[in-house]
Amino acid sequence: MLKDLDIFSKNIKGKIKFNYSLKNHTWLNIGGNAKIFFIPETLSELREFLLYLKKENNNLFIIGAGSNLLISDNVQNRIFIKLGKNFNKISLTKNNVVIAGCSILDKNVSNFACEHNLSGLEFLSCIPGTIGGGIRMNSGCFGTEFKDVLLSVQVMDFSGRVYTINSKNINFEYRQTNLPKNLIFLSASFKTNKKDKKEIEEKIYKFKEKKERSQPLRVKTGGSTFKNPKNPLGKKVWQIIKENVDNQTSFGDAKISEKHSNFFININNASFKDMHDLINFVKKKVKEKTGISLQLELEIVN
Ligand SMILES: Cc1cc2nc3c(=O)[nH]c(=O)nc-3n(C[C@H](O)[C@H](O)[C@H](O)COP(=O)(O)OP(=O)(O)OC[C@H]3O[C@@H](n4cnc5c(N)ncnc54)[C@H](O)[C@@H]3O)c2cc1C
Structure with a gap:
C-alpha cells in the first residue's frame, strides 16, 4: 500500500x-x-x-x-x-447564510461575518479550532454553541460518498454530537442575522476580553480538560479542581494552570505520559474527595 x-x-x-x-x-x-x-x-x-x-x-x-x-x-x-x-473557502448566500470550509479557523468565520454586518457567530472568535472540530465537539462559549447556528454540514464518508446532513437530524449534546466517526466534515452552513457592525465588534471585543481575563492564552494547552459535571451545588469543574487538588501538582512538564484549574499546560517538553498522569491524578483526587467522576472533554488519541 x-x-x-x-x-x-x-x-x-x-x-x-x-x-x-x-x-x-x-x-x-x-x-x-x-x-x-x-x-x-x-x-x-x-x-x-x-x-x-x-x-x-x-x-x-x-x-x-x-x-x-x-x-x-x-x-x-x-x-x-x-x-x-482548499477546504477553507468561505462565502455568503443572499439570505445571510455563511458557508465555510471545514478546515477554516473559527475566528476567521467570525471575522468574515462581522465584515458583512452579520451577527450570531461572534462566539467563534474565542474558540481556537476549525469549523470541523467545532461541529464534532459542539463547541461553544458565552452561551452559544455550534448547535445554535449550524444549518447543515456536507460530509464524505470513508467509502468516498459525499452528502449533506441537515442539523435538525443531528443530536447535539454538551461538547458532543452523535455524528458517526467515519465522516469527514467538508463544509458547513450557518445562519446569521443582520446587525450593526459596531455592535458585533463590541460583542467580539467583550468576549475576547473575558476570555483573556479568565483563561491562559498563548501557552501549550488543550483548553478545558474535563467537562463541567452535574453536581448538587452547580459548581464548575475548575472550582471543583481548585478546591480539591493542590494547584502546584505537576508531572514532569505537565502542570495545572494557575489562571484556570481546568486548563492543563505543557510548560516546556511534557510527554504524553506526563499529561496523562496529571489527568488521572486529578480525576482520582476529585473522585476520592467529592465522589464526582469527571469526564474528559479533551480527546485522547491512541
Ligand atoms: C486555549 C484553548 C481555548 C479553548 N476554548 C474553548 C471554548 O471556549 N469552547 C470550546 O467548546 N472549546 C474550547 N477549546 C477546545 C477546542 O478549541 C474545541 O474543541 C475546538 O472546536 C476543536 O477544534 P479543532 O479543529 O482543534 O479540532 P481537533 O482538536 O483537531 O479535533 C477535535 C475532534 O474533531 C474531529 N474533527 C476535526 N476536524 C474534523 C473534520 N473536518 N471532520 C470530522 N471530524 C473532525 C477530530 O477527529 C476530533 O474528534 C479550547 C482549546 C484551547 C486550546
Whole structure:
C-alpha cells in the first residue's frame, strides 16, 4: 500500500508524509509519529486516498487544529487526515447564510461575518479550532454553541460518498454530537442575522476580553480538560479542581494552570505520559474527595 501511495503522492495537489511527527499539529505540542499524514487539497484526491485505504479505515483519524487533542506516542499504525487550504473557502448566500470550509479557523468565520454586518457567530472568535472540530465537539462559549447556528454540514464518508446532513437530524449534546466517526466534515452552513457592525465588534471585543481575563492564552494547552459535571451545588469543574487538588501538582512538564484549574499546560517538553498522569491524578483526587467522576472533554488519541 505504501508504494502505491508514494506514486499517488506524486500526482496530487495535496501532501502525504510517512512516519510523521504530530507534535506541531496539536496545541499541547505532544504526540508521536503517525504512519501516514495526508493533507488533501481536492475532493477527488481525498476520495481516492480513502479508496486506497479500505481495510485500514479503522486506523483513520481526522485532525483539525488539534486544540482538543492529547495524542499518544503509540500512533505509529494510525493514519491522520488534515484538510488542506482548499477546504477553507468561505462565502455568503443572499439570505445571510455563511458557508465555510471545514478546515477554516473559527475566528476567521467570525471575522468574515462581522465584515458583512452579520451577527450570531461572534462566539467563534474565542474558540481556537476549525469549523470541523467545532461541529464534532459542539463547541461553544458565552452561551452559544455550534448547535445554535449550524444549518447543515456536507460530509464524505470513508467509502468516498459525499452528502449533506441537515442539523435538525443531528443530536447535539454538551461538547458532543452523535455524528458517526467515519465522516469527514467538508463544509458547513450557518445562519446569521443582520446587525450593526459596531455592535458585533463590541460583542467580539467583550468576549475576547473575558476570555483573556479568565483563561491562559498563548501557552501549550488543550483548553478545558474535563467537562463541567452535574453536581448538587452547580459548581464548575475548575472550582471543583481548585478546591480539591493542590494547584502546584505537576508531572514532569505537565502542570495545572494557575489562571484556570481546568486548563492543563505543557510548560516546556511534557510527554504524553506526563499529561496523562496529571489527568488521572486529578480525576482520582476529585473522585476520592467529592465522589464526582469527571469526564474528559479533551480527546485522547491512541
Ligand atoms: C486555549 C484553548 C481555548 C479553548 N476554548 C474553548 C471554548 O471556549 N469552547 C470550546 O467548546 N472549546 C474550547 N477549546 C477546545 C477546542 O478549541 C474545541 O474543541 C475546538 O472546536 C476543536 O477544534 P479543532 O479543529 O482543534 O479540532 P481537533 O482538536 O483537531 O479535533 C477535535 C475532534 O474533531 C474531529 N474533527 C476535526 N476536524 C474534523 C473534520 N473536518 N471532520 C470530522 N471530524 C473532525 C477530530 O477527529 C476530533 O474528534 C479550547 C482549546 C484551547 C486550546
